[in-house]
Amino acid sequence: MSRFSSIDVVHLRWFVAVAEELHFARAAKALRISRQRLSQTVIDLEAELDTKLFVPGASPTQLTDDGRELLAAARELIVQADAAGQEQTSDRPAALRVGFVPGVTVSKWTRIWADRFPETPLEVLALPAADQLSALREGWVDMCFVRLPIDRDGLSAIPLYRELPVVVVPKEHPISLFTEVGLADLADEKMQDGGDIDGAAVLFEMVAAGVGQVVVPHSIARLHARRDLVYRTVTDAPDTEIALAWPTAHTSDLSEEFVGVVRGRSERSSRSPSGHAEPARNSGAAAKSGAAKKSGASKKPTAARKSGTSGKPAATKKKPLKRRGR
Incomplete structure (x- = not known):
């Protein structure tokens, strides 16, 4: 087993990007992460391996002998990780990965998903707000509850609610x-x-x-x-606005189903990929039923829906108390 096999494969990918580009800023731009975060990852790798991967102070950037050794090993490990990922994907049912930033509570939606789609795993991942955009662009998650504003280029986003x-x-x-x-x-x-x-x-x-x-x-x-x-x-x-966002190019039936869950659509909603209308038993019965309704059957009052998408009543403002003497 390679002495590098314990390194996070994401960090290996980032190291390879720098090692091949030999330019931190360009590599960070290609990875769609900050240069500071990429530099810190390399520093952490060097500390973990107790060696220098890049020649200190070299301009342009140059790999050390240990850096070249890691580059060769990292390429092999990434290929192995991709192959293993493909095998795992083929052996298990499709899962939906949903991230959420601090302050967002997802338990209501995960319960509904589990009841409605018991055969489809829903993986939820707590993310720092600073990583919400990277998580979507780099594929850590399929969808994410984010705090607006964000760069929406290539993303679909539906605003959900506002916070005071x-x-x-x-x-x-x-x-x-x-x-x-x-x-x-x-x-x-x-x-x-x-x-x-x-x-x-x-x-x-x-x-x-x-x-x-x-x-x-x-x-x-x-x-x-x-x-x-x-x-x-x-x-x-x-105030602050919370939205559900996902890469537009990766819109799938699963993501559409989750949008329906979050928006409170019924299980048989015509807007849901799996939704379908109940077929009429026969036209004669339908006609009789319609006639009976017109002839005097009264409709039951419909319960008013709660306002807001967060499942909580809207906050009411109270008048301020008078200040006491300071």
Whole structure:
């Protein structure tokens, strides 16, 4: 067995891209990942193997002897991995791989899928928000629940719901006396940048330490809830939109079925690839049934559908409490 066989095949592919291109920026562009992420992967590989794969400081980029050895081995390992993947695919039923970013709850949809398609595995993968686009473009997943905006080139995306923003503050902070606030109420506060939701746990630790408050989507505040912090709705800050996205070129019957599940279509919906209408038993019976309905049979009232696609009632805004003396 090769001493390189324990290396993640994805990282081997990335190394091969750099080794063949001998240019980190061009390789990163071809892989559709950031140059920083590609460089870090190579650094991690060198640390794992305890050797240098590229000549330090060389311009243009050059492989070391160990780098050339890894390149030859990596090509063979990738071929073997692709062959093994094809064999596994032929031996098992088709599966749908769905990713989701922090704050998105997928349990409702996975339960419906399991009930409706018990023979088709649904694989769900939790992803950092920073990787949502790479996961789709590099084929880690077939579909992904993402936070908009994203680069939609080559992607199909259906918006699902919006999240209210909230400000996270220490439990004893004066803002905790409000049920909701506006940006004007935060004008004199020390604020942190809440753009990196993957680092929310660290941001919340900084809030607790008195470094500054932070505005994040409601689901992120709920996900990282702490007893020493509270969060309040910010009425006039931009909200966040969650969407389901997938590569347009790879649209399949499975992806269409999952879209139907997420959108709440019935199992026999005409828009579902597997859906079909119940055939009429005979035209005479149908005619009699229609006549009976017209002759006075009253229809039962239809239960009103819940609003929103997230399966939760829409949040109602409350009037802010008056500030107490500070």
